[in-house]
Amino acid sequence: MFYPSLPTRIGQYVLCLLFFTALSACTFQKAVSKYEKSKTVSSDKKATYTKAAIKKFEKAAKKGKWGPGPAFYLGKIKAEADQSPRTRIMVADTFCQLTDQFSQLPFKLKKKLAKYKASKSDVVKAREQLEKNIYETMSRAGSMSELLYLKSHSNCWPDNMVNSLYGIVTNKTINPESKVFERPEDDKWIGLPLELPDESTIKNDPSYSCFSLKNGNPWGISYQDAAIIDQHFDTYILQDNFAAFWDIKENIWDIFRLHRPYCEMDHFKATFPNDVVAKDCWYEDSKDILCESNLRSLLKFHKQTPHTVLDPEICSQILCVANVKEQIPDLSMEEAEHLEDVRQIMNLYSSLIECGPYLRADALIQKVVYFAKKYKHHKMIFELAVHTLDFFATTAQFELAEKALTTFQPLYPDSMVCTQSFFFQISKQEFFDDFGEKLEAAKKNRQIPHKVAAWNTDVNDEYSLVSWGDTDEVFFVRKDGTGFAQVMTSFHENGKWTEPEVVPELSLSNDIILLGISENGRRMLVKSNKSLHLIYRPDIDKKWIPSSPIPLSPRVADFAWLSPNDSLLLVEYYSSPLRANQPPKKDIYMAKLNEEGEYAGLRPIGGGVNSPFTNEGNPVMALGGRMLLFTSDPMARLERKDMYRLNLKNPYDWENAEEVANLGFPINTAFQDEGITFLSEYTGMAYFHRYDRCNKNKDIWEVQLAPSNFPQNAIRLAGIVLDQHGQPINQGFMEYTPNYQLNVHAQVISSKGTYSYTVEDSTEVVRLFPEVPGYYSEFDKNYHLEDIPAGEIIRDTFRVTSFDFIRKNFKLINSTFKKGSAEFDNPEKAFPELTRLFKIAIRMGADIELHGHTDDTGNRNTNQQLSLDRAQAVKDFLINKCGFPGQRINVFSYGATQPVASNDTEEGRQKNRRIEIKFKMPKLVSGYTKK
Numbered sequence: 001m002f003y004p005s006l007p008t009r010i011g012q013y014v015l016c017l018l019f020f021t022a023l024s025a026c027t028f029q030k031a032v033s034k035y036e037k038s039k040t041v042s043s044d045k046k047a048t049y050t051k052a053a054i055k056k057f058e059k060a061a062k063k064g065k066w067g068p069g070p071a072f073y074l075g076k077i078k079a080e081a082d083q084s085p086r087t088r089i090m091v092a093d094t095f096c097q098l099t100d101q102f103s104q105l106p107f108k109l110k111k112k113l114a115k116y117k118a119s120k121s122d123v124v125k126a127r128e129q130l131e132k133n134i135y136e137t138m139s140r141a142g143s144m145s146e147l148l149y150l151k152s153h154s155n156c157w158p159d160n161m162v163n164s165l166y167g168i169v170t171n172k173t174i175n176p177e178s179k180v181f182e183r184p185e186d187d188k189w190i191g192l193p194l195e196l197p198d199e200s201t202i203k204n205d206p207s208y209s210c211f212s213l214k215n216g217n218p219w220g221i222s223y224q225d226a227a228i229i230d231q232h233f234d235t236y237i238l239q240d241n242f243a244a245f246w247d248i249k250e251n252i253w254d255i256f257r258l259h260r261p262y263c264e265m266d267h268f269k270a271t272f273p274n275d276v277v278a279k280d281c282w283y284e285d286s287k288d289i290l291c292e293s294n295l296r297s298l299l300k301f302h303k304q305t306p307h308t309v310l311d312p313e314i315c316s317q318i319l320c321v322a323n324v325k326e327q328i329p330d331l332s333m334e335e336a337e338h339l340e341d342v343r344q345i346m347n348l349y350s351s352l353i354e355c356g357p358y359l360r361a362d363a364l365i366q367k368v369v370y371f372a373k374k375y376k377h378h379k380m381i382f383e384l385a386v387h388t389l390d391f392f393a394t395t396a397q398f399e400l401a402e403k404a405l406t407t408f409q410p411l412y413p414d415s416m417v418c419t420q421s422f423f424f425q426i427s428k429q430e431f432f433d434d435f436g437e438k439l440e441a442a443k444k445n446r447q448i449p450h451k452v453a454a455w456n457t458d459v460n461d462e463y464s465l466v467s468w469g470d471t472d473e474v475f476f477v478r479k480d481g482t483g484f485a486q487v488m489t490s491f492h493e494n495g496k497w498t499e500p501e502v503v504p505e506l507s508l509s510n511d512i513i514l515l516g517i518s519e520n521g522r523r524m525l526v527k528s529n530k531s532l533h534l535i536y537r538p539d540i541d542k543k544w545i546p547s548s549p550i551p552l553s554p555r556v557a558d559f560a561w562l563s564p565n566d567s568l569l570l571v572e573y574y575s576s577p578l579r580a581n582q583p584p585k586k587d588i589y590m591a592k593l594n595e596e597g598e599y600a601g602l603r604p605i606g607g608g609v610n611s612p613f614t615n616e617g618n619p620v621m622a623l624g625g626r627m628l629l630f631t632s633d634p635m636a637r638l639e640r641k642d643m644y645r646l647n648l649k650n651p652y653d654w655e656n657a658e659e660v661a662n663l664g665f666p667i668n669t670a671f672q673d674e675g676i677t678f679l680s681e682y683t684g685m686a687y688f689h690r691y692d693r694c695n696k697n698k699d700i701w702e703v704q705l706a707p708s709n710f711p712q713n714a715i716r717l718a719g720i721v722l723d724q725h726g727q728p729i730n731q732g733f734m735e736y737t738p739n740y741q742l743n744v745h746a747q748v749i750s751s752k753g754t755y756s757y758t759v760e761d762s763t764e765v766v767r768l769f770p771e772v773p774g775y776y777s778e779f780d781k782n783y784h785l786e787d788i789p790a791g792e793i794i795r796d797t798f799r800v801t802s803f804d805f806i807r808k809n810f811k812l813i814n815s816t817f818k819k820g821s822a823e824f825d826n827p828e829k830a831f832p833e834l835t836r837l838f839k840i841a842i843r844m845g846a847d848i849e850l851h852g853h854t855d856d857t858g859n860r861n862t863n864q865q866l867s868l869d870r871a872q873a874v875k876d877f878l879i880n881k882c883g884f885p886g887q888r889i890n891v892f893s894y895g896a897t898q899p900v901a902s903n904d905t906e907e908g909r910q911k912n913r914r915i916e917i918k919f920k921m922p923k924l925v926s927g928y929t930k931k
Contacts, residue, residue, distance in 0.1 A: 031056035095127035096156035142169035206293035207261040210320035237580040262290035281418035311379040352387035390670035442665040445706030454497035463689035469750035586615040606654030618675025623758035625651030647711035681756035719796035728753025732772030775800040822869035838882035849918040855909035868893035
């Protein structure tokens with residue numbers, strides 16, 4: 001056998017090595033060539049070239065001669081084939097790792113790779129382009145799961161870019177309308193569709209709830225996204241979205257059962273261990289039963305486990321399994337009866353919280369009694385009692401409410417059987433006692449709210465009504481189902497409200513809230529784009545002019561109120577630090593307008609309004625600073641917010657206040673009640689909005705507050721001022737003089753001629769007098785406090801006469817004289833009339849001409865002197881009895897030359913024995929307007 005020599009064998013080895021090296025180089029080169037070719041060929045050939053390129057890149061990668069070059073190209077191909085953010089994030093992360101590998105390559109290999117566009121700079125450029133594409137894609141429709149994946153694969157990302165993306169996706173997921181960092185791209189967010197389990201999914205996996213089939217997804221977020229935000233990205237939530245995330249956290253259990261099967265309840269408890277549901281003593285047992293979702297097991301668990309807070313879920317799942325599963329097991333008579341009971345319980349509950357029960361009153365009470373005896377200590381049964389009482393109370397059926405209360409209370413004993421104390425277990429009797437107190441007050445007050453049909457629709461939300469003056473012009477917000485909001489206005493004309501019209505210049509944003517209008521109707525306080533604005537109009541028939549935001553602390557919440565003279569601002573204020581994951585304490589704070597025109601020195605109001613353990617908000621003041629209306633949630637264990645009032649003994653004097661009082665039924669309900677947005681001091685009507693559980697939107701309601709709600713020893717004055725033709729005066733002031741003093745308070749008369757005023761607590765008597773430039777008021781009014789029931793409105797009509805009308809038409813009717821004499825023939829009527837003449841002349845600031853006349857009895861010279869004497873008699877009375885300046889009176893005599901009646905009768909001759917008046921006014925006061 002022939003064996004080559006050693007040198008020959010070495011040469012062969014070298015040749016072989018060179019061959020395989022060349023072959024490897026050829027493979028990479030061909031792979032690059034195939035890749036480049038794939039970009040130029042038709043689409044039907046592209047896949048063939050791409051597949052060939054991948055195969056050769058993988059082969060070249062195994063040889064290892066081209067370092068990270070093949071991996072770089074494989075990453076590019078993968079990113080081009082699959083453009084999903086998750087894939088591209090993974091490729092970008094691969095490129096990040098390859099960057100270090102490229103840095104450690106020998107110079108020659110770097111140079112060779114550069115020839116094939118696979119240098120370190122190419123990798124960096126490709127990675128940066130991927131990051132840019134990922135950013136743009138996720139800024140429009142990123143998901144929280146993709147964001148979580150990015151969090152663990154973003155080593156090479158610039159901090160500002162990745163943090164920006166965290167903020168965008170997190171906040172847009174919470175609220176798609178968010179203006180994140182005020183980017184111009186904010187309006188391009190499309191998000192990802194939210195999928196809820198449909199009936200087919202629930203049928204195939206009964207551990208899903210039917211909750212989503214009826215309720216949809218009002219929170220607009222999936223459980224998975226909410227959990228990811230809570231666990232990983234809560235620090236990126238913008239303050240504007242804190243409230244939305246607080247709402248998500250408070251309802252996270254409902255969001256969980258909208259999206260996830262009950263078999264994942266372990267995840268819920270691990271993620272949200274402090275949620276009230278997760279703390280239930282029967283949570284683990286409930287999880288097993290709900291996960292299994294066997295009808296017979298669910299019925300047995302419901303019967304044997306009355307105290308669980310998950311009672312509503314058990315009842316709902318019983319019906320879900322019974323209605324959705326195709327095969328229902330043969331139930332015993334007892335089980336079938338139990339199933340029918342659960343069905344009736346849930347149907348009755350739904351009818352009570354929606355449009356009203358389907359049973360008549362007596363049958364409804366008896367049905368609740370039946371369930372209370374049969375299913376003692378169940379949460380759903382207590383809820384039936386609560387909402388039955390609420391239905392009777394809020395529909396003003398007070399006698400039925402009293403009957404139901406007396407019947408129900410003994411059937412619902414308190415019982416503490418779990419370390420986590422739930423309201424429905426230990427405070428049922430507290431609820432019934434509280435309800436009884438409010439019911440007694442409601443029976444006395446009889447305050448019946450009414451929905452205002454002229455403003456409400458069945459398909460939109462109407463809310464946040466404000467008005468001014470005599471409530472003839474109102475403004476409110478109307479929002480449609482897409483979230484588009486417009487400010488509307490309506491006028492009271494000819495006894496009815498006009499069709500609401502859009503006010504474009506006030507429709508500033510979709511989150512606008514109207515907070516109040518000044519007493520002259522020309523300033524409006526609104527909340528828009530998370531800021532307070534004070535908007536003006538030059539006159540009530542002019543357009544509104546937007547203004548810059550009022551500079552305030554970022555801890556100011558949604559609602560505020562501004563005093564009529566702009567000097568005092570009340571706001572909802574977060575009194576504890578703001579954190580995304582935990583709602584802070586909310587109180588009512590006040591700020592005064594300083595010399596620099598800013599509202600500074602925010603501090604809590606007094607009067608015992610702000611409680612340490614509850615949230616207070618929705619402040620509105622009325623009656624000239626004597627009454628504060630607000631909301632609070634002392635019954636938070638029932639998840640209810642009610643309307644309250646606080647009466648002050650003196651305007652804005654928080655140190656001298658009565659006790660805080662609940663406005664009671666039927667204004668408040670067992671649900672969350674919004675605050676009063678406007679109280680008309682002219683009509684005594686209060687306006688608020690309420691969620692209508694029939695048409696599923698907000699509507700505006702009105703209610704006449706009972707007198708017992710108003711401050712004790714307070715006179716509420718209201719009325720209208722008319723001219724000599726019976727038309728409303730739209731100018732001037734109504735003056736009030738209290739306590740026999742000369743200190744005068746004044747209020748502008750509205751454009752409709754109306755006024756309203758509440759006197760101070762210390763007032764014993766009040767005098768009212770209209771002060772209208774260019775007009776004379778005939779009368780004033782006086783009222784004694786001790787004669788007026790507390791809280792009532794005293795209405796008056798004042799009539800004033802213009803100076804011009806008086807100058808043309810004034811006559812002395814009763815100031816006539818005895819025959820042949822300058823002595824008045826009827827002093828009892830003449831003297832009051834002359835006193836009235838004095839008052840008119842003084843009010844007008846006019847000089848007086850007195851023209852004396854006689855009848856034709858006697859000769860001409862005698863009558864001439866007699867007429868002069870009569871004019872002088874009037875002058876003497878005005879000077880001596882009334883104090884009118886003598887130099888401002890001129891007398892003239894005309895004898896019998898200008899008769900006004902026939903001298904053939906005594907009656908006619910008496911009319912001719914008269915004095916005529918002419919007013920001489922150096923400058924007629926006229927043309928005054930509130931402008």
